[in-house]
Amino acid sequence: MSILDELEWRGLIAQSTDLDALRKDLDAAEPLTLYCGFDPTAASLHAGHLIPLLTLRRFQEAGARPIVLAGGATGQIGDPRDVGERSLQSVDTVAEWAGLIRGQLERFVVFDDSPTGALVANNLDWTGGQSVLEFLRDVGKHFSVNVMLARETVKRRLATDGLSYTEFSYLLLQSQDYLELYRRYGCRLQIGGSDQWGNIVGGADLIRRVDGGSAHAMTLPLVTDSEGRKFGKSTGGGNIWLDPRLTSPYAWYQYFVNVADADVGRYLRMFTFLSREEILALEEDTRERPHLRAGQKRLAAELTTLVHGAHQTEQVVAASAALFGRGELTGLDASTLDAAMSEVPTADAVLGETTLVDLLIGTGLVESRGAARRAVGEGGAYVNNVKITDEGWTPSSADVLAGGWLVVRRGKRNLAGVRAR
């Protein structure tokens, strides 16, 4: 199966320029070079970024050469979005984030001396020293404002709160990137989220106008769940990040374990490198025996391994099994509990003194005393899987599990460990 058929089957192609022409270029003797850019809009990439990153890798495995681009320049400007003008980050912040993101980007493609060995670039390298006059003459002249105004995002913004010249210009910067990579590395395919279509085609047009070259464009679907919610938002509403300091491997694993049945097949296709046969089998499993959550577990394990490594995956799988297993917590031995508790937030407590409300706050399971009281009042507070309805309840030695632990839970699946003293 060709790479394009593969991508099609996985539901990874949203829009593209002529696929047959692209197919021909992919079949050529010389490896096709392609790129995808990632703007440093935060200190870490999040789960949604995995789609284009993994797609770069799929292309690489199929014999193409990927370039991962850190948007040190474009990140300073900001791509116009529907909701309104972005507030600019300081140049230093963007540079710092670009460095962090670059480190993450490098983990998903293979760097070697072969013709398909990946490259890393930062668009600040060619825009940083560029003068306004150069930019306007060499790039700006090739863009029609009429066309730019017709873009969906621009139209929406003009109809609502308007947009700055800075954001309006973003298209030109990204287009210039494509041209630059075309010139430097013969890059002839750019991929990105479906919201990038205009930016990508803009670059392909620029290459044609300026250098008379031909270049391809392909976008990947913006991943949403079956509810239409943007993918990668944790239940708390925040992003789930690749950086383990921002999203623990345990939380990462849990996010995917909790994916809805309606989404798991789609996600397996898009996010994993499992074979077609394996995925079809898991999809059937989900239909026939949904309560086993085989698809979710495999998806979570695959993604945790991909991002945090096999060792971490073993640990979070074991922790999840211990904490969500059928068995009683009292049946767990100290080493199992120690291992499980190392994956969740923890706090200390003094027997007979620390109250339930303090436990909930101390472990970070709730944000305020009011929230803690509310949780208790709503019947959402548990210690060692036993619902506690008294705010002033304090643990006694009879409650302590092996290894000196108490397992505090808020709601169905927010767990924390407490070391009793």
Place this chain on the structure above:
RNA sequence: GGCAGGUUGCCCGAGUGGCCAAAGGGAGCGGACUGUAAAUCCGUCGGCUUAGCCUACGAAGGUUCGAAUCCUUCACCUGCCA
């Protein structure tokens, strides 16, 4: 630079002197049901030392017994004009 309109809680959005910690919706959170799923129903949704107090309706100041609501100045946003 001129004129007009705007700035409300996580988001959208009502509110033009007391009944406003602020309608309604969304998101979130908890419970029931399940399968750590979805749907549904119910509850909840600023903070605290919680019959009370504190902080909050762009910022600062003022009027008033009392202000998200009125006045002044400032900042920012949008539109029209220059």
